[in-house]
Amino acid sequence: MNKRWTIGEIKKFVENNSESKLLTTEYHGFSQKLLLQCACGNQFEKTFKKFKDNNQRKCEVCQPPKTSR
Ligand SMILES: [Zn+2]
Secondary structure, eight states: OOOOHHHHHHHHHHHHHHEEEHHHOOOOOTTSSEEETTSOEEEEEEEEEHHHOOOOOOOOTTTTOOOOO
16 A cells, blocks of 8 residues: 655655755645755756656756656
């Protein structure tokens, strides 16, 4: 079974596992995009699932999306 995350737990996870900050204050589920602020100052949106499971923990400038090539 999947763990049910609270916004407080996600905030801690973000702070402990990345240099980004969580700006979103409510969490409604894995499909929700969270608003995050990268260490460089850019804001970006990412679902928590991608953030956690796909290691997408920075903005697209610091961590460009992988191309299919
Ligand atoms: Zn960045």
